[in-house]
Amino acid sequence: MDHSSSEESDVSDSDIGKKKQDYSSKDLLQHASGVGAASKRKAKVKATHLALAHYLKVDLAGSLESSPQLATVEHQPPGSEEKYVWPWMGILVNLPTELKGKGFVGESEERLRAQFSRFKPLQVTILWNSTDDADYAIVKFAENWNGMKDALAFEKHFNVERYGKTDWNKRSCRRDDLYGWVARSDDYNSLEPTGKYLRKNGELKGVCDLEHEGQRKMGRHVGYYARQIEEKNKYLEELKLMNNQNGLKLERMMEEKDQLFEEHNRNIIELQQHACKDSKRIIDENLKLYEELQAKKHEIDRRCKELNYLATNTNIDRGKLVAEKEKNAKENELLNLANLKQKEADEELLRLVEKHKGLEKMAGVRSIIGVKRMGELDQKAFYNACKNKMPNDKLKLALVCSKWEDELTKPEWHPFKVIETAGQTKEIIKEDDGKLQALRAQYGDEACNVVV
Numbered sequence: 001m002d003h004s005s006s007e008e009s010d011v012s013d014s015d016i017g018k019k020k021q022d023y024s025s026k027d028l029l030q031h032a033s034g035v036g037a038a039s040k041r042k043a044k045v046k047a048t049h050l051a052l053a054h055y056l057k058v059d060l061a062g063s064l065e066s067s068p069q070l071a072t073v074e075h076q077p078p079g080s081e082e083k084y085v086w087p088w089m090g091i092l093v094n095l096p097t098e099l100k101g102k103g104f105v106g107e108s109e110e111r112l113r114a115q116f117s118r119f120k121p122l123q124v125t126i127l128w129n130s131t132d133d134a135d136y137a138i139v140k141f142a143e144n145w146n147g148m149k150d151a152l153a154f155e156k157h158f159n160v161e162r163y164g165k166t167d168w169n170k171r172s173c174r175r176d177d178l179y180g181w182v183a184r185s186d187d188y189n190s191l192e193p194t195g196k197y198l199r200k201n202g203e204l205k206g207v208c209d210l211e212h213e214g215q216r217k218m219g220r221h222v223g224y225y226a227r228q229i230e231e232k233n234k235y236l237e238e239l240k241l242m243n244n245q246n247g248l249k250l251e252r253m254m255e256e257k258d259q260l261f262e263e264h265n266r267n268i269i270e271l272q273q274h275a276c277k278d279s280k281r282i283i284d285e286n287l288k289l290y291e292e293l294q295a296k297k298h299e300i301d302r303r304c305k306e307l308n309y310l311a312t313n314t315n316i317d318r319g320k321l322v323a324e325k326e327k328n329a330k331e332n333e334l335l336n337l338a339n340l341k342q343k344e345a346d347e348e349l350l351r352l353v354e355k356h357k358g359l360e361k362m363a364g365v366r367s368i369i370g371v372k373r374m375g376e377l378d379q380k381a382f383y384n385a386c387k388n389k390m391p392n393d394k395l396k397l398a399l400v401c402s403k404w405e406d407e408l409t410k411p412e413w414h415p416f417k418v419i420e421t422a423g424q425t426k427e428i429i430k431e432d433d434g435k436l437q438a439l440r441a442q443y444g445d446e447a448c449n450v451v452v
Contacts (some may be wrong), residue, residue, distance in 0.1 A: 091139070108126055
């Protein structure tokens, strides 16, 4: 008999359905989902049904997937329901010779598990019977409804090939190959090694017991999830309330922030405007003060220059004036003596003029020149003549008048020369005299004419 894992399972929905009663898990899921989504239901009812739907979808997903195979169970009288070892277990007997021996236990178990891998076994455990030549192996399946489906498929695989439990019990017809079936109550109560192992690692349960237990567990889960949903809903309502309150607070804060922002902007604009006005006013005032300061500075500089000039010239001119006065006093004495001598010479000259023709006219000219030489400068006429050259400097004009008055008193300065014309002598001004040329160049012809 070939037990390769490449073969497909021969268990049909009808074979499993013969042992099941009607149990509409999908209908229950549809009902729970519909009530949970209904808008007119109370919150607690909706929460309970939503929890049930969640449990059916998540926790019992395997059972829902296999629900067509587990949908019906035979109706049996109470106490006569067939019991299975749970968790679901299968029994293998008459192991091949190459799988026997304690030294190859691990390898043999893995080979058997790989051989029946299409039935999704979780574990394979090999047992030995000391009183019998036959060896046993226990195949453990998943604890859910899918595990039961795989166990029944495992059993059907052997029954189809007539290697099932019934065939094994017919000792006269045994063949050298594996026999297998699903562990039930008679195997559980057996005194063989399989019975000891099953009693130690499992318990007897009927399908109805498992369904009732599943329903009780489902009820506990539904109640738990209902409480959880109720608590979550309550917490959600609290969060919504807090969110609404925080939303109102945030809205008020945003309004206050906008108001503060607008007020701040207004204040900034006003401050900027005031700052611009103040800056312009300060700049204008500074410019005005700067101009006034510069004007006053120029005025002070000018006055300082004038004062320095006046102070310097005044000190120089005062000392010079004193010296000149002393010198003039001495020269006046000499002039007085010279005047006396001049008068004597004039008298002598008059006598000589009487003797010579034309002497009277020359004597008149000499008398005029002599008067000027004696220091009789027409100061008013000389002042008016020089005023055009120095209109605002009265002190300097006075000094110039005093200087030329002193010059006229000097006997050594004689800017005249005598010429003879037509037998007559005539005295004229020396045009090339240095002092007269300097006077004419500095103060003009009018001032020069006043002097000579």
